[in-house]
Amino acid sequence: MTDVFSSSCEAVLQRTISVSFISRSSHVGNLYQIDETCQFITSNQFKKVALQFPDELLPDAIRVSAEIEKQTKAKTFILGDTSYGRCCVDEVAAEHVRADCIVHYGPSCLSPCRRLPLLYVFGKKPIDVQQCATAFKELYPDLQSHVIILYDVTYTHAIGDLRTLLCDIYPNVVVSLLKTDHSCVAELKQDSCVDTDHIDSQDDRVISKFGRQFSVKAGQSVDNYGMFYIGQEGLTLTNFMMTWNHCAFSSFNPETHKGRVESVKINKALMKRYYAIERAKDASVVGILVGTLGVANYLTIIEQLKDIIHKAGKKSYMFAMGKINVPKLANFLEIDVYVLVACPENSLLDSSEFYKPVVTPFEMELACNKHREWTGEYVTDFRDLLPGGSSYVGFPEPDQSAVEEETTDVSLITGALRTCSTTSTEILKSTSESSSLVPRNQTLTVANTNTAASFLSGRSWQGLEPKLGQTPVMKAVQGQRGIAIAYEEEGVGNKDASTPLQKS
Incomplete structure (x- = not known):
């Protein structure tokens, strides 16, 4: 059967x-x-x-x-x-x-x-190089255009031919190279036939980001260049557009053989991220989601996040749950906001379906570190936030001689006053008390507050009531047998259920 x-x-x-x-x-x-x-x-x-x-x-x-x-x-x-x-x-x-x-x-x-x-x-996805060059010429009719060519790694094999078709016509076009800083990589498969001599003269500034390396002319910045991306719409393109959000982007899709100007409004996307930052500022309990176990320095950024969250007067919990989804995060209602530690492409999670917002380490630092200001710059690689990184901003150190001052501001979401409790006295007091033993006064003992327990005590439903000592003791009895759709005892004594079916 x-x-x-x-x-x-x-x-x-x-x-x-x-x-x-x-x-x-x-x-x-x-x-x-x-x-x-x-x-x-x-x-x-x-x-x-x-x-x-x-x-x-x-x-x-x-x-x-x-x-x-x-x-x-x-x-x-x-x-x-x-x-x-x-x-x-x-x-x-x-x-x-x-x-x-x-x-x-x-x-x-x-x-x-x-x-x-x-x-x-990476493999070799098919691409028509001639059509790609034609789409580039239509998008950039000015032969003096300053453009940086980025591409998905699966089209690396065709970049050498594309460069041959464009660089003689466009003298200011820069083709990026794949460049990683893996200390254990014995060999990196590139097979792109891109001439590394064109990376450039000594006066040019070389930029390495997201495994790509390119150079900009002396006296200019990346913001003065346009970006031409080869590949499908996805996380890679979104990561590039959020990072270089002052550059005009266009793309060529090898599957549809069409080029287009990317019309996604970066300002609108940045404002959505800024809303998430405001939610993080209002939060009192933060969940740190471990979204990678392979990216270098992920443990360092987790410790840094725990430190700045504590200094900002918030409580943090750490979660390692693999691939996250809505039901997993919905199990922890006491968490006000989550911060996801992952690779740059997976950090920008659309949390519109989640019950609580999911922010990046950069956004969490903006919410906790008063020395970091919102300037429109966006950082998706958490390694840039570490000491020695290009976007590192130190947290204000507590000053023992300074008078404790609580700064307050108004929440843009709730309209209520909130206190930035980066109180130097509390931090210094906690560190000093942890290194000494003192006798406990039974008359003045105060229980330590637990954020999760406080949330549970304030809920309307707190689980089944145990009622210890109130329920009489009874012997175990045999329950119903069978499956839920038709227990064996069901139908006994029921005239309708015991009547056999008549054949028609």
Whole structure:
């Protein structure tokens, strides 16, 4: 009877799968760059290799894995369901199988990793370079236009040909290169044929951001350039547009073969983020969401967030729950706002469907650090907020000699007065008391307040009432048997239920 609803367990265990090896001259072998991957593994003598695939490439994972094992004699492990975003390298899953290295396939945010040697295989998505150049000429008819070309990593293979078609006509066009600062990367697969000599003269200022490197002419800034992006609309483009929000963006979609001026109003998007900052200022309880375990310095930014939240007079709780969604975060009603620690592309989460807003570490710092002001600059990479980063702003240090002053302002959401309780006396007092032992006075003892417990005590429904000592003790009795739709005892004594059905 069970075989009607499910397959036999024994048949599943005895099932065999025939795997056809990939021909070296086939399209799939060229797409996944099998020969280059095998050379990377054999030259470094890796024995266990973790292959990380995004969901759309998983159908080819078995064939790629079999061909790599055939050529290298190494043991491969397929990482399918990643812990967080598909663009991030899942070093935690690779360490579970004690892998010697990771081969990451498909799109990537190029966030720095520090644990295992890494090889990127971006693949080669099809693109018509001639149509891309034509769309660029239509969007920028002025041959003296200052434009920076950015692109999705899956189109790296075609950037060299595009540069050949444009740079002779447009002398002020700058083509970005893929450049990472991974300390454990043995090789970074680029295959782009881009001439690094054009990065430029010594007078030009070189900028490295999000794994891209380009140069701007001396005396100019990035804001003086337009941005031309090659790829589909998505998180990568949104991240670029939010970071360089003073630049005019246009894009070319290789799938639709069309170029367009990006008409998304950045000011409107920034105002939505500013609203989230105001919610963070009003919050008294903050939840720190761990959205990555592989990006370098993620533990450092978590400790920094905990420190500034405490100094701002707020309470923080930390959550590690993998891929976040609305039901997961709805379980913690006492949290007023969440701050997500993730890679730059996954940090800009649209929290309109969530019960409580989800902000970035930069937005949380704006809410807590009075020395950081809203200037229109937006930071999506949390590494820039750390000491030594390009956007680091120190938190005001408590002054023992200064008189404690509480600054207040008006909430733009509720209209109520709120106190910025970065009180130096409380911080100094807490640090001094924690290092000494004092006898407790029973008559003056005050219980420590717990934010979550206070929230629970103020709720209208606090769970089932235990009523200890009020309920009489009774012997256990046998309950109903069967399934909920029709218990065995149901229908007994019921005339309608006991009457058999008549055949028509």
